[in-house]
Structures are given as C-alpha cells and as structure tokens.
Amino acid sequence: MANSDNNRRKFMATTLQSxxxxxxxxxxxxxxxxxxxxxxxxxxxxxxxxxxxFLDVCIKCGLxxxxxxxxxxxxxxxxxxxxxxxxxxxxxxxxxxxxxxFIPRDVPCYMCDDIPCVPVCPSEALDMKSLLNEKEELDxxxxxxxxxxxxxxxxxxxWGLQCDACYRACPLLDExxxxxxxKNERTGKHAFLLPVVHSDVCTGCGLCEKACITEKPAIFVLxxxxxxxxxxxxxxxxxxxxxxxxxGERKLDEIETxxxxxxxxxxxxxNREIEY
Amino acid sequence: MKNLKYLLLRRVTQIxxxxxxxxxxxxxxxxxxxxxxxxxxxxxxxxxxxxxxxxVLSAGFLLGADVLVGALLITLFYMIVxxxxxxxxxxxxxxxxxxxxxxxxxxxxxxxxxxxxxxKRRTRYWIMVLGLIVSAVVGIAAFEAISPxxxxxxxxxxxxxxxxxxxxxxxxxxxxxxxNGWCGHLxxxxxxxxxxxxxxxxxxxxxxxxxxxxxECKIVCPENQVLxxxxxxxxxxxxxxxxxxxxxxxxxxxxxxxxxIRKLNKDS
Numbered sequence: 001m002a003n004s005d006n007n008r009r010k011f012m013a014t015t016l017q018s019x020x021x022x023x024x025x026x027x028x029x030x031x032x033x034x035x036x037x038x039x040x041x042x043x044x045x046x047x048x049x050x051x052x053x054f055l056d057v058c059i060k061c062g063l064x065x066x067x068x069x070x071x072x073x074x075x076x077x078x079x080x081x082x083x084x085x086x087x088x089x090x091x092x093x094x095x096x097x098x099x100x101x102f103i104p105r106d107v108p109c110y111m112c113d114d115i116p117c118v119p120v121c122p123s124e125a126l127d128m129k130s131l132l133n134e135k136e137e138l139d140x141x142x143x144x145x146x147x148x149x150x151x152x153x154x155x156x157x158x159w160g161l162q163c164d165a166c167y168r169a170c171p172l173l174d175e176x177x178x179x180x181x182x183k184n185e186r187t188g189k190h191a192f193l194l195p196v197v198h199s200d201v202c203t204g205c206g207l208c209e210k211a212c213i214t215e216k217p218a219i220f221v222l223x224x225x226x227x228x229x230x231x232x233x234x235x236x237x238x239x240x241x242x243x244x245x246x247x248g249e250r251k252l253d254e255i256e257t258x259x260x261x262x263x264x265x266x267x268x269x270x271n272r273e274i275e276y
Numbered sequence: 277m278k279n280l281k282y283l284l285l286r287r288v289t290q291i292x293x294x295x296x297x298x299x300x301x302x303x304x305x306x307x308x309x310x311x312x313x314x315x316x317x318x319x320x321x322x323x324x325x326x327x328x329x330x331x332v333l334s335a336g337f338l339l340g341a342d343v344l345v346g347a348l349l350i351t352l353f354y355m356i357v358x359x360x361x362x363x364x365x366x367x368x369x370x371x372x373x374x375x376x377x378x379x380x381x382x383x384x385x386x387x388x389x390x391x392x393x394x395x396k397r398r399t400r401y402w403i404m405v406l407g408l409i410v411s412a413v414v415g416i417a418a419f420e421a422i423s424p425x426x427x428x429x430x431x432x433x434x435x436x437x438x439x440x441x442x443x444x445x446x447x448x449x450x451x452x453x454x455x456n457g458w459c460g461h462l463x464x465x466x467x468x469x470x471x472x473x474x475x476x477x478x479x480x481x482x483x484x485x486x487x488x489x490x491x492e493c494k495i496v497c498p499e500n501q502v503l504x505x506x507x508x509x510x511x512x513x514x515x516x517x518x519x520x521x522x523x524x525x526x527x528x529x530x531x532x533x534x535x536x537i538r539k540l541n542k543d544s
Contacts, residue, residue, distance in 0.1 A: 018402065022402050022406055025402075025403065025406060026406050026409065026410055029406065029407075029410045029418060029422075030410050030413055030414050030418075032421070032422065033410060033414040033416055033418050033421050033422075034414050036416075036421050037414070037415075037416050037421075052415065053337060055415075055416045056332055056335040056336075056337050056411075056415055056416045056417060057332060057337045057338075057339060059313040059314045059324065059328060059329075059332065059339070059343055059417075059420075060311065060313045060417075060420055060426060060430075061310035061311045061313045061314035061315065062301070062310060062311050062430060062433060062434065063309055063310045063314070063316065065301070065434065066300055066301045066304075066309055066310070066433075069301060069304075070301070070303075070304035081302075081304075087434070088430055088433075088434045090427070090430065090431065090434065090435065090436065090437035090438065090439045091427065091436075091437050091438035091439030091440070091441060091442065092437045092438025092439070093437060096416065096421060097420075097421060097422075097427060097439070098311075098313070098420060098421075098426060098427070098430055120316075121340065122310075122314040122316070122322055122324065122340050122342035122343045122346065123314065123332070123339045123340045123342070123343045124339065124340035
C-alpha cells in the first residue's frame with residue numbers, strides 16, 4: 001500500500017512538473033512570438049495578404065525571393081545576376097524571421113509585367129486574385145505594397161529647386177505622382193514643381209524613393225496602413241453625389257454613436273458641467 | 277578500422293540537398309527550390325513540411341493547395357522510409373549536433389554529465405503540442421518563428437546574418453549541456469517525424485547471435501534507448517525515434533546490425 005502511495009505521489013509530482021514547465025515554456029514562447037510579429041514598418045511583396053494574416057500564412061520558403069532574384073530582367077550586361085528586390089528576414093533584421101520584404105532605397109520593386117514572385121507562392125500568402133485586372137490577367141499596377149509619402153521640408157522641389165526625379169522614376173508616370181505648379185512668391189518669377197502622390201494609383205514599388213536625390217530620401221514608401229489616414233464614415237462630402245448616396249444607404253444604427261452620454265436626453269447633459 | 281559508409285552517404289546527401297537549395301537561388305536551378313517549409317522538386321512537385329503546415333493551420337488560416345499536397349507527399353514518403361530519416365539524412369542541424377556529440381565523446385564530457393532531470397526525451401512531444409497551441413494563441417506559426425533548422429537552411433541559401441547565433445547556441449548546448457540535447461530531447465520537428473515514422477518499412481535489424489556485446493552501437497547512437505534489444509533478441513528496431521542514420525551499422529564489427537525491410541505482419 002505504502003509503495004503504491006509513493007508511486008502515485010511521484011507520478012503526480014512529475015506530471016505537475018511537466019505541466020508547469022510546459023506552461024512556462026508556452027508563456028515565454030508566446031511572448032517572443034507576439035513581439036516578433038510586431039514589426040509594423042515592413043514592405044511585403046505584391047499581392048501580400050493583410051500583414052496580420054500574411055505573417056501566419058507565409059510558410060517562409062523563399063520561393064518568391066528566388067523567383068525575384070533569378071528573373072530574366074535581373075541581369076547585368078555581362079550576364080551576372082543582380083541582387084533581387086526581395087530579401088528573406090534573418091536574425092538581426094528585426095522582422096519575423098524567414099518572411100520576405102524589401103527596402104526600396106536598396107533595391108526597389110521593378111514591377112515586372114509577369115510578376116514572377118507571386119504565382120510561385122505555394123501557400124497563397126501572396127494572393128494572385130488581388131492582382132487580376134478586369135480581363136483576368138495579372139496586372140502589377142493593381143499591387144498595393146505601400147504608399148509613397150513626401151516630406152516637404154527636405155524635398156528640394158518645395159524649396160523652389162527644379163527636381164522631378166521621383167516624378168520621372170515613377171513607372172506610372174503622371175498618374176501615381178503628378179507635378180503641381182505653384183508660383184514661387186519668394187523670387188516672384190519662378191515656379192514650384194511640387195510632387196503629389198495619388199494613393200489610388202501608387203503601388204508602393206519605391207522607384208521614387210530609390211531615385212530621390214536627397215541624402216535621406218524625401219519621398220519614401222510606407223505600408224499603406226501607416227501612410228494613410230481615415231476620415232471616418234460619418235463625414236459626407238456634400239458636393240459629391242456618390243458620397244451622398246453612400247450616406248443615404250446606411251442604416252441608422254451604423255451611424256449613431258452609442259456611449260454613456262447618448263443614453264441621456266440632451267436636456268440632461270447640455271446644462272451640466274462636463275465631467276472628464 | 278571503423279566503417280564510414282553510412283556516415284559518408286548521409287553527409288553527401290545532406291550537403292548535396294543543401295547545395296541544390298542554394299543553387300536554386302544562386303544560379304536559378306529548378307531542381308529543388310524553396311526551403312523545408314515548402315519546396316518545389318523539378319519545378320513541378322510541391323513538397324511541404326507537415327509540422328509547419330499544421331502550425332499554420334492551427335493558427336487559423338487556410339493554405340494554398342500546393343502546401344497541403346506537398347505536406348501529404350512528404351508525410352507519405354517518410355511513413356515509408358522512416359520519419360526521422362529526415363533528421364539524419366536531410367536536416368543541416370544534424371551536422372552541427374553530430375559534431376558536438378563527437379567532440380563530447382573525444383573530450384570525454386559524458387562522464388561529467390549533469391543529469392538534467394527535467395529534460396526527458398519525451399519533452400519534444402510536449403514542445404510539439406505546445407508549438408501548435410502557441411501558434412493558435414499568437415496567430416503565427418510558432419516554431420517557424422524560432423526554428424534553427426530553417427534558420428540554418430535559409431542562412432545557407434540567402435546568408436546567415438545574426439541567425440548564426442542560434443546555431444552556435446545549439447552546438448554549445450549539445451556539447452556542454454545535455455547529450456543529444458536538441459535533436460534527442462527538444463526538437464518538435466523531430467518529434468513529429470518520429471510519430472510519422474512509427475510504422476515505417478526500412479529498419480535496422482539486430483542479429484543477437486553475431487553480437488559480441490561491445491556496446492559500440494549504443495555509444496554512438498543519438499537515440500540509444502531504441503537499441504534496447506542489443507545482445508538480447510534478434511529483432512528490428514521498431515521505435516519511431518530511430519533516425520535510420522546507420523551509425524550503429526557502421527561501428528558494428530560483428531555484422532550484427534544491418535538495414536532490412538520490416539515485415540508488416542510480424543513486428544509492429
């Protein structure tokens with residue numbers, strides 16, 4: 001009896017130990033993974049799923065990076081291979097390890113017509129469907145890898161110097177970046193040629209960032225969720241019939257704000273001091 | 277004079293496969309592209325790692341058909357040749373841990389080994405299950421985020437960076453920490469392949485009559501619990517944890533060990 005009691009106690013203790021150590025490992029592991037996936041300013045290949053989803057579905061095989069580096073158009077004149085756009089995150093890159101990304105200032109995306117990096121993706125983390133145009137053909141212009149942003153203070157065009165490097169480098173010339181002409185009041189006789197990025201056209205390829213002449217680029221690509229704001233659905237453009245229609249179609253409970261104050265009658269809270 | 281037949285064959289296979297993966301990126305060869313997570317054989321046949329695939333699925337996302345078919349093909353392949361043949365014939369970390377283990381023997385560190393009581397060989401199965409749970413909780417493939425196997429493989433293909441530190445860490449752990457610590461106790465990928473290869477056909481068979489009980493096989497075996505039959509019974513090694521590395525066959529001077537095809541009806 002005493003022996004089996006002893007055995008049972010030992011069994012309980014080792015089981016408890018195993019469970020406890022597993023829980024410890026799980027906490028550490030989860031903590032690391034959660035930190036590792038929080039690397040927001042990363043540019044992904046064309047057609048990538050939304051970042052949160054991409055980080056899981058990407059199986060980290062590197063087929064996209066291999067297809068990118070080995071494409072026909074990526075050769076020097078002497079036939080040697082150039083560095084590809086896509087890199088695979090390694091230790092020390094501070095991105096989720098093994099995922100593909102690119103840094104436009106080093107090597108931008110050259111927006112190949114056949115998009116070699118996307119069809120090879122076995123896990124569909126690079127989603128071909130998102131890059132199909134109306135004719136069901138692959139269309140790199142549909143890519144939304146990021147959005148270029150101009151820093152006015154360091155862009156020499158805003159100083160009045162003539163520079164249209166980004167405008168000329170853009171593969172969607174005069175569509176993704178247009179030049180806005182303004183009078184230079186300082187000299188009184190010159191024009192500003194100001195680059196303006198259009199978010200509905202810009203693919204985030206980064207050729208502008210690569211071409212930018214300033215020491216640190218004054219135009220640079222950020223992931224769209226970081227370079228775009230959002231006005232909110234309750235703003236309606238009164239001069240835009242389409243937007244008016246959108247507002248008209250919405251259901252009342254979608255646009256009503258529900259919070260503590262909305263439960264009271266206006267006559268109750270309007271005459272009271274505001275409590276923060 | 278020790279025989280090196282299977283050791284050399286394994287190194288040729290390991291380095292050969294790594295070179296093919298490397299050449300896919302460096303020279304654009306279409307023989308074996310990608311990494312273990314997912315590969316393409318001859319630019320046509322998809323291959324994928326079953327455990328990696330499970331992690332992605334348990335994080336709650338659907339995968340492309342290529343990965344699912346690839347994982348199935350790999351599972352079937354290793355169900356036949358022995359799951360952990362991946363560990364000893366393919367995985368590049370094996371070369372690191374084998375080196376650590378060899379040095380350990382040369383430096384006679386095993387005699388000084390501290391008994392890490394909490395580190396059992398079955399720990400890897402806990403880690404394997406834990407990996408799926410962490411994947412589900414955090415929403416990314418958890419082991420893939422830290423896997424030294426693919427870190428080393430991608431290092432060979434695309435360049436190491438700071439990733440080399442985890443490989444050094446494993447080397448030090450296996451050399452000065454626990455004997456066969458990584459491959460034999462912790463690696464969840466090895467655990468998954470152990471389960472896949474439970475019923476595999478290619479097995480090491482022991483001939484009790486020829487054995488002189490020198491125990492060379494047990495010294496060299498990275499999973500020597502599977503050799504429990506040495507000088508006791510003439511049966512096959514049926515444990516899924518055997519990596520089919522063939523080192524025991526190499527070091528045996530009595531012809532008491534050899535590869536054979538498992539008889540399905542008899543020993544299962």
